[in-house]
Amino acid sequence: MAFGATVAATLAVAPGAAATGAPAAADPAGRVSRAVVAEQAKVADAARTLGLGSGQKLSVKSVVRDADGTQFVRYNRTYQGLPVIGGDLVVERSKAGSTRSVRWNAAKSIAVSTRPKLTGAQASSRAAGGASTLVVYAGESSSRLAWDVVRDGVKADQTPSRLHTVVDATTGATLDSWDEVVEGTGNTMYSGTVTLGTTQSGGSYQLKDAVGNYTTDLGGGTTGTGTLFTDADDVWGDGTPGNRQTAAADAQFGAEKTFDYYKNVQGRNGIWDTGVGARSRVHYGSSYSNAFWDGTQMTYGDGAGNVRPLTSLDVAGHEMSHGVTENTAGLAYRGDAGGLNEATSDIFGTAVEWYAATAADPGDYLIGEKINIRGNGTPLRYMDQPSKDGASQDCWSSTTKRLDPHYSSGPLNHWFFMASEGSGAKTINGVNYNSPTCGGAPAVTGAGRANIEKVWYRTLSTKLTSRSDYPAAREGAIASAKELYGSGSAVCQSVQSAFDAIAVPKGSQTC
Incomplete structure (x- = not known):
């Protein structure tokens, strides 16, 4: 981030x-x-x-x-x-x-020589260092023998990095590259006074619920698991950033509500679908304006001046949903797949916010509106018209794959809003929106957010693969809508017309 x-x-x-x-x-x-x-x-x-x-x-x-x-x-x-x-x-x-x-995901057939011309050390040198593993690369049209070079490090903004560079084992050309870590009763700062799941241990309480969602304090550090939050009276934080427990209460609430959303709405029993919760780490680094999922846990910085922790409900749902994507479609964080990955987290972060239905942070189609990351009171992203952030695309095109995933996510966020609520101007839950269609496409009639959430989760969990693009997402979503609601249903029609409205070309699936 x-x-x-x-x-x-x-x-x-x-x-x-x-x-x-x-x-x-x-x-x-x-x-x-x-x-x-x-x-x-x-x-x-x-x-x-x-x-x-x-x-x-x-x-x-x-x-x-x-x-x-x-x-x-x-x-x-x-x-x-x-x-x-x-x-x-x-x-x-x-x-x-x-x-x-x-x-x-790619070709069924794989036939390559497993004898590399380049050594692992040579591949590592071409990729600016790192440990190398011999692999078969089938991410594009044909398979090739390659080295997967992984370099661990820390970026200038304090975000940890685990960079993969795929090097052709015959020619030395770079075939692909992505980073595994990408820039993602408590008195909370953003959600008001809420009920948290805690565990009594001796004479104190631990910030850990019954399924194992728990929160730790990194104390400004950037490594390790952190120290589990404990408290004598089971009242966590005071709603201000000066109390270290406040960010922990927000993070814990976000993890619990996200777990509950997936279980109660989508029938998924946590990130790994096994009923096991996850760790949230707060107070990462110094003035770190970011949050991330690293394959096992969620981590949150305290924002500018260490007074705006990135622990709002939609951010927590966003990060935890990256874990769900990793353990379902595994969308690679680059190209069209990267945009689909990032938008999926926006979609389900939004869904969690609506599901929680707190008075302090009511549901909306704005991303990160509480954390004030820009310092001017505006949201990070807008689902009704993504281009309002100054960089995201509203409409899909052949150039979308060249963008950073935070911007190539725009078309799918736009699709989700229109499929849920329809195109045009409207006021929802006290927020004004105006969602235009692309290229003169007809107006879209929404089929309801709850229905579209289920369509997209089914698409993610049963249709997409690691390198899926926007046309594959269209095919998968229409197929999912037919399976859930029927081919002649209003839901299917909304799903299809919203993809028309973000300019994704028609495929074989129709309503």
Whole structure:
């Protein structure tokens, strides 16, 4: 999130293994669901059914099961034991186990020599240093042997960095690059007086709820897990930044409400869908105007002058939703996929704000309106007309993929507003909006935010892959709307017309 002059940044993500396409490792923290374990036992049969070539093996990343028994199983791949970047795919199966459809991220076929001409050290040198791992890169039209060079560091604005640079193992050309960490009863600063889940331990209380969402104090540091907040009377903070517990109360409330939203609205049991909560770290760095998700936890700075912590409800929902994206579609944080990733966090950060329905921070279609990151009282982003921030696009085009994800997110945010509320001028919950269509497209009639939230979550969890673009998002969302509400439904029509209204071209899916 480096806001400053570029205002590009906020609300971050770490694609990690999900973006690389590498198999998920065993997780001692209990973040692998029983459904994933059960499907992992069947991967050899699945590979044969899919007709994968010699040397290809599957690893189960996630499983989504519908009420009628339909399953969407998401896989990563290896080739001759090497991780395949961009090799992820989603298989839809009937209750009886027959394959209905397969959504390939890239080509089904992988055939490369596994003997590199460049050494790992040579690749590392070309990528300005870092540890190198031999991989197969299938993120584009054809597969190539490559080195994934990972360099850890810290950016000038204090944001940690884990930069991946994919180097062709034959020519030495750079094929791809992304950063895993991208610029993302309590008396809170932004949500008023709220109820928090805490745990009694001896004669004091811990800021930790029943499912394991908990908050720690980094004390201005930038490393480590921080110190768990404890309190003698179970009253946290006083609503001012001068009390260290205030930011913790906001962060904890955001984590709890986001967990509840996904469980109660979307049927997802936390970030990893296993009922396990996550850690929130507050008071990161000094005057750090950012927040991020790093693959395991949410982290929040205290903002300019250490008096505007980035712990508002929509920011917390945004960061935690990056974790959900990482553990579903794994959208890579660059190109169109990066914009879809960032917009997904805006969409569900907004959804969490509406779900929480606090008097101090009522639901709206503005992003970061409470944190005053620009210092002039304006929001960070506007979903009704994203270009009002001075950099985001309202409409999709072939140039969208060249933008920073915080700006290429604009078209999908615009789609979400119009599909939910319709185009044109309107006042919602006391806020005035005016959402234009692109290129003279017809006006859009909204189908209701709650319906569109469900359509987008289904798209994310069952249709998209790590390199999906806006046309793939259109195809997936229309298919999801038909599955949830029917092909002739008003919801499907709104989903389709809103994609028309952000200039994403028509594909094979129609209502």
